[in-house]
Amino acid sequence: PVSTDGLHAKLPFPFGAAVNVNLIRNNAQYRNLVAKEMNSITAENAMKPAALHPSKDLYVWNDADYLVEFAKQSGKRVHGHTLIWHQSLPAWLENYNGTPAEFEQIFKTHIQTIVSHFKGKVASWDVVNEAFENEGGTLRNSVWRRILGDDYIARAFQYAHEADPAALLFYNDYGHEYGPTKRNAIINLVNSLKARGIPIHGIGMQMHTRYNQSDANLTAAITTAASTGLKVHISELDISMNPEKTQGIMLTPATAQLQATRYKFIVKAYNGIPKEQQFGITTWNVTDGDSWVPGFNGAPDWPLPFDKNYQPKPAYQGIIEGVQ
Ligand code: G3I
Numbered sequence: 001p002v003s004t005d006g007l008h009a010k011l012p013f014p015f016g017a018a019v020n021v022n023l024i025r026n027n028a029q030y031r032n033l034v035a036k037e038m039n040s041i042t043a044e045n046a047m048k049p050a051a052l053h054p055s056k057d058l059y060v061w062n063d064a065d066y067l068v069e070f071a072k073q074s075g076k077r078v079h080g081h082t083l084i085w086h087q088s089l090p091a092w093l094e095n096y097n098g099t100p101a102e103f104e105q106i107f108k109t110h111i112q113t114i115v116s117h118f119k120g121k122v123a124s125w126d127v128v129n130e131a132f133e134n135e136g137g138t139l140r141n142s143v144w145r146r147i148l149g150d151d152y153i154a155r156a157f158q159y160a161h162e163a164d165p166a167a168l169l170f171y172n173d174y175g176h177e178y179g180p181t182k183r184n185a186i187i188n189l190v191n192s193l194k195a196r197g198i199p200i201h202g203i204g205m206q207m208h209t210r211y212n213q214s215d216a217n218l219t220a221a222i223t224t225a226a227s228t229g230l231k232v233h234i235s236e237l238d239i240s241m242n243p244e245k246t247q248g249i250m251l252t253p254a255t256a257q258l259q260a261t262r263y264k265f266i267v268k269a270y271n272g273i274p275k276e277q278q279f280g281i282t283t284w285n286v287t288d289g290d291s292w293v294p295g296f297n298g299a300p301d302w303p304l305p306f307d308k309n310y311q312p313k314p315a316y317q318g319i320i321e322g323v324q
Pocket of ligand 1: 044045048087088129206236284292
């Protein structure tokens with residue numbers, strides 16, 4: 001059964017985190033924290049193509065199934081991440097060099113095999129992740145786009161919908177808060193899919209952000225996503241306190257407090273969109289000790305609401321204050 005005294009219980013929308021399957025399996029403190037504080041989980045890596053579909057005729061389900069079972073036992077929703085992406089592809093997909101017709105069949109089978117496997121257990125999916133370039137509004141030349149053309153995105157949604165007509169289907173990307181160029185490109189794509197009647201139900205806004213991102217950019221990201229009328233998922237929230245990548249610094253009480261005000265600001269803006277569009281907020285990882293950010297940046301950081309000792313930080317209180 002779902003816990004009644006965690007952070008999620010204090011919020012009017014689902015609250016979750018991206019979780020590491022090995023830590024759920026082997027680390028009781030981590031597992032108990034997730035069980036108590038969250039009512040939604042996303043697999044950090046266990047539902048990516050490289051994990052689920054390592055070779056053409058082989059699917060490996062055990063890690064993902066373990067997370068689904070953990071979620072079932074502890075009363076959590078599972079959000080699926082991700083069917084189609086340019087990263088974390090197995091080599092056989094990344095280096096594919098057959099015909100477009102064969103690849104279309106592989107693409108369709110990949111999507112439908114995964115969605116069908118989790119039908120009734122995973123009720124929402126990031127169907128396509130990060131189709132746009134890092135900055136700006138052009139589509140990436142992923143293997144999908146190179147072989148299948150720009151409209152692979154629309155077809156991915158159609159194939160997923162055929163496999164599970166009840167699943168909520170999301171387009172997920174980062175950089176909505178960078179400024180108008182990437183944000184508008186994402187919103188135009190989503191609006192055009194919607195206008196064509198493609199089965200898209202939500203927009204995932206990753207929001208890997210930083211303490212000094214402007215209020216205006218954060219607000220614009222959230223309100224513009226909501227303007228689509230689709231469900232809005234803040235899908236990978238974390239707030240870097242060291243985007244300058246300074247070596248040797250520490251989190252101080254003052255900077256922890258500053259972080260709390262930024263969490264509060266984002267939660268408050270999100271809580272202002274229509275209720276029926278609030279799919280929830282998911283942080284990317286659980287504690288500062290398992291965050292991807294320090295490794296990626298090669299510098300110390302503390303992006304999450306829990307510290308490496310599994311204790312709530314001021315950011316935890318900031319999240320609660322965001323809905324008061
Ligand atoms: O599992 C292998 C292991 O066998 C091998 O020894 C090791 C050596 O590098 O790599 C391991 O795989 C790594 C995997 O994480 C599991 O730890 C990959 O190299 C590494 O690239 C992968 O990084 C993940 C990254 O996505 C790429 O898939 C991060 O953990 C994960 O936090 C990150 O998450 C992404 C979201 O999916 C999309 N949005 C951005 C976000 C952060 O980058």
